[in-house]
Amino acid sequence: MLSLPLTITAADAFGAAAFAGSCLWPLMKKRRALLAGQAASNLMFIIHYVLLGAHTAAALCLLVVMQALAAMPEGRSRWQTAAFAATVPGIAAIAVFTWSGLPSALSSLGITFSTLARWQSDAIRMRLLLLAAGAFWISHNALVMSPFGIAADLFSAAANLLRLHGGRRKAAPAAAAALSADAAPKGLAAA
Numbered sequence: 001m002l003s004l005p006l007t008i009t010a011a012d013a014f015g016a017a018a019f020a021g022s023c024l025w026p027l028m029k030k031r032r033a034l035l036a037g038q039a040a041s042n043l044m045f046i047i048h049y050v051l052l053g054a055h056t057a058a059a060l061c062l063l064v065v066m067q068a069l070a071a072m073p074e075g076r077s078r079w080q081t082a083a084f085a086a087t088v089p090g091i092a093a094i095a096v097f098t099w100s101g102l103p104s105a106l107s108s109l110g111i112t113f114s115t116l117a118r119w120q121s122d123a124i125r126m127r128l129l130l131l132a133a134g135a136f137w138i139s140h141n142a143l144v145m146s147p148f149g150i151a152a153d154l155f156s157a158a159a160n161l162l163r164l165h166g167g168r169r170k171a172a173p174a175a176a177a178a179l180s181a182d183a184a185p186k187g188l189a190a191a
Contacts, residue, residue, distance in 0.1 A: 011051035015148030018044035022152035026159030031123050032072055038118070039068040045149070054144040056104040059094040060111045063087045064118075071118045084119060091115070103143045110136035127160040134160075 018041050025037020042061040049058035070083040095108040110133045117129035134153045141149030 009051070011048055012148070014044050014048040014051065015146060018042075018048050019148040019152045019155075023155050023159075026156045026163070029123075029163075031121070031126065032074075034123070034126065035068040035072050035118065039065045041152070042068070045152075048146065048148065049144070052144055052146060054100075054103060054107075054140075054146070056095060056098040056100060057107040057140060057144065059098055060091065060107050063090050063094070063111060064114065067115060067118045088115065103140050106136045106140035106143065110134070110140060124164065127164055130160055131157055 021037060021041030021044060025034055025041060028034050028037055042064040046058050046061045046065075049055070049061060067084055067087050070080050070087075073080060091108055091111055095104050098104060113129050113133035113136065117126045117133060120126040120129065134157045138150055138153045141147075141153060
């Protein structure tokens with residue numbers, strides 16, 4: 001029997017936990033559940049990235065947690081808007097203070113798109129912007145050698161695409177029915 005040494009580091013353990021959370025939140029149907037799942041998995045990614053030495057990404061993940069919590073309530077109060085808006089200049093400040101070249105640029109662009117996504121009231125727009133954010137995060141994770149980050153971003157993209165496709169399939173029959181009702185002669189539509 002061949003035995004291979006398997007070394008699991010703390011970065012791997014937190015990366016695996018973050019990946020598990022990332023596999024669950026995109027499957028949520030409601031906006032608040034999406035945001036709560038993002039916050040939880042990003043707490044694990046913070047530790048994962050610190051252990052990898054990807055300090056820009058770790059600090060940006062902390063902003064993700066703050067944004068998700070601020071965006072969670074359905075209404076938009078002034079304090080929520082102010083708290084969320086305060087994270088936007090934080091992206092630039094974090095990038096400047098933790099700059100490490102291309103990985104910092106990619107993670108900053110990724111969080112910029114995900115910031116726009118988290119402030120959307122519509123789950124479809126949110127998912128589309130998260131897909132754009134994922135492209136930057138996948139590139140970042142390849143550079144900092146985070147297979148868990150890459151896997152999480154790929155899974156998230158696949159789940160968001162499936163949810164978008166499922167939403168399109170449900171909307172198509174309703175749209176077709178509305179079009180046929182509009183196209184029917186007015187006297188026949190009521191019958």
